[in-house]
Amino acid sequence: MQRIYACELTPEQYIATEAHLQVRSELVCPRCGKAGRLHRHGVYRRGITAGLGQILTVVIARFLCLTCRGTVSYLPNFALSYRLVQASTFEAFLEGKIDRRDVQN
Numbered sequence: 060m061q062r063i064y065a066c067e068l069t070p071e072q073y074i075a076t077e078a079h080l081q082v083r084s085e086l087v088c089p090r091c092g093k094a095g096r097l098h099r100h101g102v103y104r105r106g107i108t109a110g111l112g113q114i115l116t117v118v119i120a121r122f123l124c125l126t127c128r129g130t131v132s133y134l135p136n137f138a139l140s141y142r143l144v145q146a147s148t149f150e151a152f153l154e155g156k157i158d159r160r161d162v163q164n
């Protein structure tokens with residue numbers, strides 16, 4: 060399961076500050092509803108486009124619920140689930156801002 064959380068960092072800032080280490084899970088498992096903080100359960104890497112359209116690699120924090128044994132990944136809100144393109148680039152495309160370099164790339 061993936062959860063998207065509010066993150067005020069750019070992808071570049073997220074990478075530079077290792078922001079995946081600051082992610083905290085919710086206090087209730089979103090899979091089974093059991094109260095109690097989830098346990099860190101590694102990370103995975105995924106690509107995301109940056110401001111000029113180049114591809115960066117960000118580290119995503121993953122947590123495990125010891126009750127249901129399900130994992131939950133926390134994506135910063137600049138990322139879209141299962142998409143390489145950054146959320147702000149996709150928004151700009153939808154708004155017709157096709158002269159932006161990241162949209163063109």
Ligand SMILES: [Zn+2]
Nearest residue numbers: 088091124127
């Ligand atoms: Zn659970």
